[in-house]
Amino acid sequence: MEVMTVGILGIAAVLLATQLKSVRSEYGTYLILAAGILIAFYTVSRWGTVLQMLKQCTEWLPVDRVYVSTLLKMIGIAYTIQLCAGLCKDAGYSAIAGQIETFGKLTILSLSLPVVLALLDTVHVFLQEGL
């Protein structure tokens, strides 16, 4: 039933914002922002359930927990960036939205660098044993 709630909330916010746009366009933006944050709370509660399951699975995985938490952080960053950039685009400021997206991608890249280093280290040891 929460799916219906979120759906109706989104549609109602969009319809009201359309009405307010002709009167005061900035109030439409604030309304969209508020609706976005409210829907984000619902999303985070759903992600919590998924993360609990993933945490249980990570106990069986033969990798360091640091790498698994890196992957989960990447999902969190991607969602946050997508929400913020989307709101900026809706407000008509696509340049700021682009900047936010670029920052998000660079953050994801910097998070994955330790894994790249671990791979390079393994390759170095692997080749040294043979050659």
Next chain:
Amino acid sequence: MRTKRYFAGIICWLLLLLFGNPQIGLATEYVSQELPDWQEELDEYDFTQLEKVIRELLPDDGLTFRQITEQLLAGDMTAFCQEMGEYAKQILWGQMVQGRQTAWQVLLLAVAGAVFTNLARAFPDSGVSQSGFYVMYMLLAVLLLSIFSSAVVIAVEALTAMGRLMSAFLPVFFLIVAVQGQLTAAAMYECSLLLLRGIQWLYCRVITSGIRIWVLLRIIEGIFAEDMLTHLTEMLGKGLKMLAKTGFGAAVGFQTIQSLLLPYLDVVKGGMLVRMAGAIPGVGNSIRSVAQMALGTAALIRNSIGMAGVVVLVAVSAGPLIQLCVMGILYHGLAALLQPVSDKRVVGAVAAVGDGCLLLMKVYGLGVLLLGIFIGIACACFGQVG
């Protein structure tokens, strides 16, 4: 298809060597009629040093050289076969249990990667799905490289041990033939043995290093979305297989070796078992040619003590061979299992480890055959110049 033929050939060679040598039956008959008291004669030989070396090579096994020789002399093939069967089963089971643990880890990681990648597709434009896949793939690559490294260590250690055995034997051999005085005849044998040692070195140092690089390139290839390294990896793989076969062919084709083996090939060519093996469709020709060569070599090592030496060679070389075979089959099976749920690059990486293990097994098998030929030539030389 060719790989299957070689496996079938090697397995049949081992079986024919143990059960198909007509000399065993003759030796048994001769012993029971002419030498009822071979125990006393056997007591004159000191096997202490030999037993010590065998214990180093086969620490967990109860086989002793003297027991094997006595069983062969007595014609007690049932007990002998039972012991060999138990030994093979021990190695097979041990490797299955060990390999299962690492295979399970690879399976979990690949499946978790697939789940995560599909989950991250909820964000269509941010590229997090791709980034997440790359991170998971790199973690999988680290795990696969460490697994394959252990397989290479098994093959290299075994090949190095065989090479050391050959190297240790050569100076003694040269001294003996020099003392014997028939240097001209011995020179050709020495060249053959040196050639065999050189090819063994090639297998141990050059080809196994090449196989490492080949598997590494195939795993790294999966990081790219397009086929960037396919031609390079194919070329390297074919080159390694050709080099291994060429080395072995050079050793066997060398004239002196041929002149040693051909007389025995004529004897065994008409052999019933070889004819029956040759009738098997698909692999018959391969089995026949490998069996002819192997039986020719085995025929050189005639007496029971020599046969026991062959048995020890088989026992020592069977361990790594079975380990590499089990690993190869296990990772190919794993790739097949992952194909419906994982990305094709992940499946390719796991299959690369399987291919690498099977190629290592092939190279190691050829190394064992070279060692057998080495021993055969040395025995023949002692027989002819002694």
